[in-house]
Amino acid sequence: MQPVDLRSDTITQPTRSMRQAMADAEVGDDVFGEDPTVNRLEEMAAERLGKEAALFVVSGTMANLVCQLTHCTRGDEMILGDQSHIFWYEQGGSAAMGGIHSRPVPNQPDGRLLLDDMEAAIRPENIHFPRTRLIALENTHNRCNGNPLDGEYMARVGELARRYGLNIHVDGARIFNAAVTLGVEPRALVKPADSVAFCLSKGLAAPVGSLVCGTRDFITQARRVRKVLGGGMRQAGIIAAAGIISLTEMTDRLADDHANARKLAEGLADRKGISIDPEDVKTNIVFFEVTREGMTAEELAGQLDKEGVRVLALGPTRLRAVTHYQVTSRDIDHALRVFENFLG
Numbered sequence: 001m002q003p004v005d006l007r008s009d010t011i012t013q014p015t016r017s018m019r020q021a022m023a024d025a026e027v028g029d030d031v032f033g034e035d036p037t038v039n040r041l042e043e044m045a046a047e048r049l050g051k052e053a054a055l056f057v058v059s060g061t062m063a064n065l066v067c068q069l070t071h072c073t074r075g076d077e078m079i080l081g082d083q084s085h086i087f088w089y090e091q092g093g094s095a096a097m098g099g100i101h102s103r104p105v106p107n108q109p110d111g112r113l114l115l116d117d118m119e120a121a122i123r124p125e126n127i128h129f130p131r132t133r134l135i136a137l138e139n140t141h142n143r144c145n146g147n148p149l150d151g152e153y154m155a156r157v158g159e160l161a162r163r164y165g166l167n168i169h170v171d172g173a174r175i176f177n178a179a180v181t182l183g184v185e186p187r188a189l190v191k192p193a194d195s196v197a198f199c200l201s202k203g204l205a206a207p208v209g210s211l212v213c214g215t216r217d218f219i220t221q222a223r224r225v226r227k228v229l230g231g232g233m234r235q236a237g238i239i240a241a242a243g244i245i246s247l248t249e250m251t252d253r254l255a256d257d258h259a260n261a262r263k264l265a266e267g268l269a270d271r272k273g274i275s276i277d278p279e280d281v282k283t284n285i286v287f288f289e290v291t292r293e294g295m296t297a298e299e300l301a302g303q304l305d306k307e308g309v310r311v312l313a314l315g316p317t318r319l320r321a322v323t324h325y326q327v328t329s330r331d332i333d334h335a336l337r338v339f340e341n342f343l344g
């Protein structure tokens with residue numbers, strides 16, 4: 001039996017129809033704006049996110065960085081969650097590449113930032129202070145159980161940002177997971193956002209690529225920033241073709257991943273030595289704690305790996321499992337049997 005690989009939805013392989021679309025893709029030089037397949041993907045992405053324009057980039061990290069560099073100049077400050085992907089997992093690129101000052105405020109367990117916390121972090125005009133320029137949110141929130149943020153919350157953040165003349169960036173690496181869970185189109189979740197980044201190469205199964213969406217002017221500037229970062233690609237339609245399949249064939253089926261994640265969480269709740277509340281699982285990310293005396297997350301992950309179930313240890317006792325299209329409901333049954341054999 002193949003291992004049940006729950007480490008991340010980034011491990012997904014391109015589907016058959018993606019490989020076919022890639023082989024057949026019509027291409028041109030995208031730095032000259034002449035790749036019809038890239039142009040089509042960008043138009044589709046802008047439409048799905050309800051923005052004027054979009055830009056194809058190589059990764060989610062580059063998408064976030066391009067947006068931060070487009071919104072901010074050196075010495076500007078960005079308010080973001082202390083559990084956010086940008087704060088934890090992007091090498092401090094905003095500081096390293098853009099001289100942008102990060103102002104972390106606490107993420108709530110559901111991934112929100114409290115409006116009061118954000119408002120308190122906004123700098124008044126004062127010669128000692130950096131200038132607050134940007135609020136960055138994450139939807140779904142990776143480190144906060146993959147929780148989705150709804151349109152109502154976003155509208156309230158939008159009102160706050162307008163009041164203080166701030167821009168909003170949404171790291172929507174998994175915004176389609178949020179949309180499927182909440183039963184809305186992704187554009188309903190990012191109305192007040194000035195920029196949105198989302199990934200094709202996670203649950204949407206494309207081999208490469210992310211998109212930045214925003215106004216036409218924002219995207220024109222972001223295109224310059226992508227180029228200076230070395231992200232101008234030529235016959236990129238080869239990979240964009242897979243992204244088009246992501247948007248046409250792979251979004252609705254995310255509901256299956258969410259059902260599998262919930263099934264996994266409910267099964268884990270019955271195991272000894274595991275702590276989890278299945279109600280926390282709203283999308284495809286399942287966090288749980290190992291509570292057995294003397295056992296670390298690393299040890300548990302190592303033992304499970306030997307039995308063909310792969311999860312990530314993300315803390316001394318914290319583990320993460322992520323469902324995706326290469327994990328079936330039967331795979332979850334198998335994974336739960338392995339947990340039971342090992343833990344009882």
Ligand SMILES: *Cc1c(COP(=O)(O)O)cnc(C)c1O
Pocket residue numbers: 058059060061062064085086138140141142171173174199201210
């Ligand atoms: C994966 C991820 C990113 C970065 O995407 P890469 O393509 O791995 O660079 C950004 N934000 C969130 C929330 C993510 O989960």
